[in-house]
Amino acid sequence: MLDIPSSVRVDVEALLAAQNHMGVCDAIEQYAPVGKPDTMTAPHFPKVAGIDSTVPPPAHTVAPASPAPAPPSSPGAPGAPGALIQDRLAGWVSDLTTLHELTERLARTAVMDDALHEVLRAGAALVGARRGLVVLEPADGLGPDTTVGLGLARADLGHIETVPRGATSYGRILDRTDGTGEPEVHADLLSEDGLDPRHREVAARLGYAASFALPLATEAAGRLGAAVWLYDEPAEPVERQRHLVGLYTRYATEHLARLLELERARAKSRTIAEELLPPRLPRVAGVQLAARHRTGPRGGGDWYDALPLPEGALGLTVGSVTGSGASAVAAMGRLRASLRAYAVMEGEDPVAVLSDLELLLRLTEPARSATALFAYCEPALRKVVLAGAGHSPPLVIGERRTEFVETSLSAPLGMLACWEAPSVEFSPEPGETVLLYTDGLLHRTGDPMDRAFARLHAAAAGVPRTIRDDPGAIADHVLHTVLPDGLDAADSDEDVVLLAARFE
Structure with missing residues (x-):
C-alpha cells in the first residue's frame, strides 16, 4: 500500500486516460523531488513483470535547514508527489501493455x-x-x-x-x-x-x-x-x-x-513416413508411373505402392490408415508390407488380397480401420482388375473421356466381421492415364464430398493436351488445380497421395 497523506489524491481514471508512454526510469529522473520530502513514508511499489519499482532513498541523511514557507502545490502540478506517482504508474501500465500485446502476437x-x-x-x-x-x-x-x-x-x-x-x-x-x-x-x-x-x-x-x-x-x-x-x-x-x-x-x-x-x-515423422514408402517406382513395359505424396505435420497414414508381379504384371495400391502421428505411420508401414506379400502370392485376385489384409487388420490392429484399393494390371493387354475397401474410385483420363471407374460399394477394412466385395475389370485405351488417389485430396478442399469429386473431375478434364503424355505432369496439374494456393503443402491432418499410371 502507498503511504500517501490525505492532501494527495491519485486519480486512477486520469492516469489511464493520460496514456503516458514514459517509462519508470524516465519518470523518476524527471519528476524526482528536490530537497526534503513531504512528511510521508517513502513509497515502495510492488514489483510488476520484472520491473524494479523500488524508489531510491533520498541522498541526504540529515535534514537541511528549514526553507522559507512555500505555497502548497496542487496534486496535479508537475512537482507534486501525486504527479510523480501518476507518471510512474502510467509508465508501468504502458510498458506492461506493450509487452502483453507483443507476447500475445508471438504466442499465436x-x-x-x-x-x-x-x-x-x-x-x-x-x-x-x-x-x-x-x-x-x-x-x-x-x-x-x-x-x-x-x-x-x-x-x-x-x-x-x-x-x-x-x-x-x-x-x-x-x-x-x-x-x-x-x-x-x-x-x-x-x-x-x-x-x-x-x-x-x-x-x-x-x-x-x-x-x-x-x-x-x-x-x-x-x-x-x-x-x-x-x-x-x-x-x-x-x-x-x-x-x-x-x-x-x-x-x-x-x-x-x-x-x-x-x-x-x-x-x-515425415522422414519415417517417406522411408516406409517406395524410394522409386518400378519400370514395367507398357506403362509409365508417377506418384505425388504430401504429408501434413500430424498425418502419415496414407500409402501408395507399385509392385512388379510375375508374367509382366503390375500391382498398384493406395490406402489410408485411420489416425495420425507416429502410431499411424507405424500401422501404415505394417499394412503396406503385408499387402505386398499378399500381392505376390495371389495378386491376380484383388479380392483375395484385400480379404487377407482384412483378417490381418482385425487380428493385429483391432482398434484401427483402413481404406485400400488394389489393382492387378496387365500392361500388355491393357487390362486392369481392381477391388476397393471403402476407397474412392480411380479416375480414367484420356483424349475422349474423363470418368470415374464404377467400383462396388464396400465398407473399410476392419469395419466388418468378414470383408469381401466383388472386383471390377476395365480396359484403358492407349494413351489413357488411370489416377489412383487417397481421400485426403478431397478432404483438404474443405468442400462437401460431392463438390470435391466435381472439382477433381473438372481438374482432370482440364489437363492440357501438351502434358497428357506425362503422368507426372498430369498428377501435378490435378494436385495444384484441386488444391490451389498452397493447400497441398499446408498444415493438415490429411495426407495426400496420387498414383498415376499411363498405358501405352
Missing part, C-alpha cells in the same frame, strides 16, 4: 519461420531499430539452423555472412562457452577501433552504423540462437528499452524452444 504463431519474423518485428519496435536478423543455431547441434532477416534481402544476409564469424555480434554470442546472456552493443560501428575490415565494408554497403544483439537463451531452453537489430545511425537502446526487450526475448526463447521441439518431431 505456430510455425518456426513465422515466430522468428515476429520476434524480429517486436524487438525492432522495442529497441527503436528498423532492421535486424535472427540466427537460429541450437547449442545441441541438432538443428534446424537458419537465418531470417527483417528489412534485409537474401543478398544482404549473404553479405553479412561473408563477415568472419568472430567479428559479428551474433557470432560472438553463439561462440560463448560461459553461457552468459549479456548483450553485444556497438553504438558506433564505423568509428570503432579494431573493427574487422570486412565488417566495416559490409556495414557501409548495407547502410547500418550501430547494432544491438541479444542471445536467445534461457536456463531451461538452453541457447537457441541470437537476435541482432541494426540502426541506420549511431545509436543504442536506453536502459528502459534494454529491460523490456530482455523480458520479451526470455519469453520468446521459451516459445521458440517449444516450436523447435515440435518441428523436430514433425521432421522425424
Whole structure:
C-alpha cells in the first residue's frame, strides 16, 4: 500500500486516460523531488513483470535547514508527489501493455519461420531499430539452423555472412562457452577501433552504423540462437528499452524452444513416413508411373505402392490408415508390407488380397480401420482388375473421356466381421492415364464430398493436351488445380497421395 497523506489524491481514471508512454526510469529522473520530502513514508511499489519499482532513498541523511514557507502545490502540478506517482504508474501500465500485446502476437504463431519474423518485428519496435536478423543455431547441434532477416534481402544476409564469424555480434554470442546472456552493443560501428575490415565494408554497403544483439537463451531452453537489430545511425537502446526487450526475448526463447521441439518431431515423422514408402517406382513395359505424396505435420497414414508381379504384371495400391502421428505411420508401414506379400502370392485376385489384409487388420490392429484399393494390371493387354475397401474410385483420363471407374460399394477394412466385395475389370485405351488417389485430396478442399469429386473431375478434364503424355505432369496439374494456393503443402491432418499410371 502507498503511504500517501490525505492532501494527495491519485486519480486512477486520469492516469489511464493520460496514456503516458514514459517509462519508470524516465519518470523518476524527471519528476524526482528536490530537497526534503513531504512528511510521508517513502513509497515502495510492488514489483510488476520484472520491473524494479523500488524508489531510491533520498541522498541526504540529515535534514537541511528549514526553507522559507512555500505555497502548497496542487496534486496535479508537475512537482507534486501525486504527479510523480501518476507518471510512474502510467509508465508501468504502458510498458506492461506493450509487452502483453507483443507476447500475445508471438504466442499465436505456430510455425518456426513465422515466430522468428515476429520476434524480429517486436524487438525492432522495442529497441527503436528498423532492421535486424535472427540466427537460429541450437547449442545441441541438432538443428534446424537458419537465418531470417527483417528489412534485409537474401543478398544482404549473404553479405553479412561473408563477415568472419568472430567479428559479428551474433557470432560472438553463439561462440560463448560461459553461457552468459549479456548483450553485444556497438553504438558506433564505423568509428570503432579494431573493427574487422570486412565488417566495416559490409556495414557501409548495407547502410547500418550501430547494432544491438541479444542471445536467445534461457536456463531451461538452453541457447537457441541470437537476435541482432541494426540502426541506420549511431545509436543504442536506453536502459528502459534494454529491460523490456530482455523480458520479451526470455519469453520468446521459451516459445521458440517449444516450436523447435515440435518441428523436430514433425521432421522425424515425415522422414519415417517417406522411408516406409517406395524410394522409386518400378519400370514395367507398357506403362509409365508417377506418384505425388504430401504429408501434413500430424498425418502419415496414407500409402501408395507399385509392385512388379510375375508374367509382366503390375500391382498398384493406395490406402489410408485411420489416425495420425507416429502410431499411424507405424500401422501404415505394417499394412503396406503385408499387402505386398499378399500381392505376390495371389495378386491376380484383388479380392483375395484385400480379404487377407482384412483378417490381418482385425487380428493385429483391432482398434484401427483402413481404406485400400488394389489393382492387378496387365500392361500388355491393357487390362486392369481392381477391388476397393471403402476407397474412392480411380479416375480414367484420356483424349475422349474423363470418368470415374464404377467400383462396388464396400465398407473399410476392419469395419466388418468378414470383408469381401466383388472386383471390377476395365480396359484403358492407349494413351489413357488411370489416377489412383487417397481421400485426403478431397478432404483438404474443405468442400462437401460431392463438390470435391466435381472439382477433381473438372481438374482432370482440364489437363492440357501438351502434358497428357506425362503422368507426372498430369498428377501435378490435378494436385495444384484441386488444391490451389498452397493447400497441398499446408498444415493438415490429411495426407495426400496420387498414383498415376499411363498405358501405352
